[in-house]
Amino acid sequence: MNQETSTYLPPEITINILSRLPVRTVITCKLVCKSWLELLETQEFAKSHLSESVPGLVVYQYDNYIKTFEFEDDKLDFERHELHYNQVTKLDRRAFISSPHAAIGIQGSSNGFLFLREINTQPNALYICNPTTREYIELPNEGFVYRYPTMVTYGFGVSKITGQYKVVNVYHKCERDPHTQVLLRIPKSFCRVYTLGTRKWRSVTPSAPLVYNCRSVGAFLNGNLHWLVSDLTGSYFISCFDLEREIFSTFLPPPPLRPSGRLLGGLVNLGGDLCLCDNSSNDEIVIWMMKEYKNEKSWKKEFVISKRPDFDGESYDFVYPIKVFKDGDILMSCQCINLFYYSNKTKTLRIIDTLELGDSDIDSMLYTSSFVSLESCFPMENVRPF
Numbered sequence: 001m002n003q004e005t006s007t008y009l010p011p012e013i014t015i016n017i018l019s020r021l022p023v024r025t026v027i028t029c030k031l032v033c034k035s036w037l038e039l040l041e042t043q044e045f046a047k048s049h050l051s052e053s054v055p056g057l058v059v060y061q062y063d064n065y066i067k068t069f070e071f072e073d074d075k076l077d078f079e080r081h082e083l084h085y086n087q088v089t090k091l092d093r094r095a096f097i098s099s100p101h102a103a104i105g106i107q108g109s110s111n112g113f114l115f116l117r118e119i120n121t122q123p124n125a126l127y128i129c130n131p132t133t134r135e136y137i138e139l140p141n142e143g144f145v146y147r148y149p150t151m152v153t154y155g156f157g158v159s160k161i162t163g164q165y166k167v168v169n170v171y172h173k174c175e176r177d178p179h180t181q182v183l184l185r186i187p188k189s190f191c192r193v194y195t196l197g198t199r200k201w202r203s204v205t206p207s208a209p210l211v212y213n214c215r216s217v218g219a220f221l222n223g224n225l226h227w228l229v230s231d232l233t234g235s236y237f238i239s240c241f242d243l244e245r246e247i248f249s250t251f252l253p254p255p256p257l258r259p260s261g262r263l264l265g266g267l268v269n270l271g272g273d274l275c276l277c278d279n280s281s282n283d284e285i286v287i288w289m290m291k292e293y294k295n296e297k298s299w300k301k302e303f304v305i306s307k308r309p310d311f312d313g314e315s316y317d318f319v320y321p322i323k324v325f326k327d328g329d330i331l332m333s334c335q336c337i338n339l340f341y342y343s344n345k346t347k348t349l350r351i352i353d354t355l356e357l358g359d360s361d362i363d364s365m366l367y368t369s370s371f372v373s374l375e376s377c378f379p380m381e382n383v384r385p386f
Contacts, residue, residue: 112370155218
């Protein structure tokens with residue numbers, strides 16, 4: 001399409017066409033002509049492009065870099081899965097995080113916005129950023145210092161009706177036996193919510209005194225955040241926080257899960273269903289899917305994956321399924337260690353070593369790149385470029 005032809009297309013048609021292109025191609029299109037540049041920088045285009053975008057992968061390397069990748073399924077060969085690296089969205093966290101020794105955790109993503117947390121600083125520094133538009137927001141300091149044996153976890157998502165983006169902090173004070181470190185009681189619980197655009201934290205009614213794992217983050221689905229939790233007897237539940245009404249509720253995980261003892265259960269949104277990945281066994285990984293949301297009887301054991309011969313042995317980490325491909329292959333993440341594929345054809349696991357991630361530990365999750373601007377969405381926030 002040349003410039004002369006494009007001038008005869010109504011803007012809405014041009015937006016519709018260009019919205020179907022990947023991020024790296026859209027950025028190139030901005031160089032075609034002035035009219036395209038102006039069109040591609042409108043919020044109308046940003047929203048249209050987001051609605052057409054297919055989720056990809058975001059990976060944080062603990063040696064400083066956040067990288068995004070696009071999935072490509074070959075329509076003629078379902079067994080061929082490719083990941084295309086987006087150099088234009090590569091993010092060096094040192095661009096806006098001043099502490100040279102800060103460890104960053106990806107705590108959530110929604111509509112192109114990443115929620116990042118400095119894990120080893122006190123108090124925790126929290127950020128919302130968009131790698132595509134090169135913008136970030138540093139959230140106001142919560143004013144709390146978290147020290148063992150307290151438990152703290154976060155979640156990030158958007159409310160279903162009003163469309164408000166919210167960061168949720170769940171914090172429990174704990175008392176443990178000084179000799180065995182067994183949890184004795186949870187004397188106090190807190191929950192705070194930060195609605196982007198308000199510049200302030202609010203306290204809301206906390207959940208019941210349940211045990212949240214500080215290594216997990218809230219799984220966002222259907223306008224709610226979800227955590228796998230347990231009570232003091234070792235029974236497991238799923239804690240659900242409604243981002244619209246800002247109230248907690250609980251429902252049951254799959255029935256066979258062990259009523260007591262250690263459970264390495266990773267909770268995620270997998271293809272629009274709530275998924276619990278159980279990595280507690282030394283021999284296998286079990287993936288459960290909730291086929292009807294909040295229907296406790298709809299849990300289905302979808303995959304049983306053998307760890308042998310290369311991955312068997314005692315388990316220490318959460319495993320999170322990221323994407324199920326059309327042929328049944330699964331892209332998975334082992335917390336802070338690596339990415340790997342499960343082949344539905346050969347029933348085997350293999351580590352992915354083609355992403356040029358080096359030897360550094362990683363943090364990864366599903367992520368949709370977006371041209372939606374933080375500054376246009378949240379004019380009351382102190383949005384900064386990087």
